[in-house]
Amino acid sequence: MQNPFVHGVGGVLSADIAVPDHEREVDFYTKILTTGEAPLWRDDLMNNLGTPIIGLGARTPEYDSLPLQWMPHFQVADVAASAASAIEMGGKELMHGKDDDGQSQWAVLVDPDGAAFGMIPVPPSESNTSQDVRQGCISWLSLAVPNASSSRDFYQHVIGWNANSIEPEESEGLVAKFLMKIDHETSAAEIHQLGSEQNEIPSVWLIYLPVDDFVESLRCVNKSGGKVIKEFAEAKYAIIQDPAGVYLALQAS
Template identity: 60%
Template sequence: MRNPFLHGVGGVLSADIAVPEHERELRFYSKVLTTGSTPLWQDDLTNNQGTPVIGLGARTPEYEALPLQWMPHIQVSDVAASAERTLELGGQELIHAKGDDGQSQWAVLVDPSGATFGVVPAADDDPDRSNRSDRIGCISWLSLVVSDVSSMCEFYEQVVGWSAAPADKEGGIEMRRPDGIAAAEICPKNDENERIPSVWILSLPVGDFDESLRQVRDSGGEIVKEETEARHAVIKDPVGVYIALQDGN
């Protein structure tokens, strides 16, 4: 079973990014994501149930150090331990927020391949949310393209508690939560995906896939890779950020 958007260790709670040209970016994503007769997303980029899933913020001086890429927030059992292990394995710590008591609240980390991600405390289980089969307007998948798959798998096993298992795609590895549910995929760089950088690619479901791709082109974006049969496409937005669209039907 694949489902990154679940509560608990190894699950993805949300994702965000701080961008230049914020108003332009907001217009772009509002057009691209809110397609179809029953859109899965609202103009404010919450899902159609009003739940915050992705956040598009302005690139203020406070966030200038953050790489220009979408950042998934992965739930972990111990934020401080994940940050410490990241540094030991050759990654970086960009932000580490702590409370007045000195306890870690969340952190922004970078893996050795250059992919940025956040770690947050694991949320309590929510049976009503976890058992939803449709997960309307939620992150549908995460993928990372790297030169050295095995070392990146080991990194995320130690930092966020995932475990590795062979994926359907040749050479790809599924990264699974402790409960066995697949949350992401790490893929080898090859001729087919050479244009995709080593950043976490969020796949977001859309109501009208073809119309969303048209909006990408018309709004200053670019389609980097399209899988026609799978109804999936990696795109680049007007400021050069990569993300993927998935047919939500």
């Protein structure tokens, strides 16, 4: 089962980004996410249940050090220990939030290939919404890297995931593919290594956001200053760029 949107170590409940031309970006995401008769997202970019999932902030001097890419927030058992492990394995810490007692509350890092991500403690348990209820959430994560085995090892140590090696389909053009697992049943993300001839996507975490009307959302991407990079019609998802050049994926709900 693929479901990163869970409480627990390795799960991801949210993601954020700090963008230039904030009004333009808000307008873009509002148009592409609120399509269909039963939109999964609201005009204020909360999901249809009123839960904040994606944070679209203005790029102020405080955030100048952050890469221009969506940063998923991974839940970890110990933020300080995970941050130290990331640095030891070649990552870089960009920001680190601590409370008045010096206890780590969150951190923002980049991995050795430049993919940015945040880390937070596992939040207090909440009653999970029924899987039958359609809601806006982060439905999947993927990362294309030069060396999938090295990235697998990095995220296993830093986040606490397990990994399953998957034999890529010939049509995928992949050298290697790993499913990063929260537990034995639930996968949170995919790390894959592209063939040398494929360099369309940089090494960034792609967040997948479900939409109610996939076709209309892709039309809105092109009409609103974004770009559809590649559509996978059979799997019903597409990799896009927003007007600022940021990569993400849209998925039919």
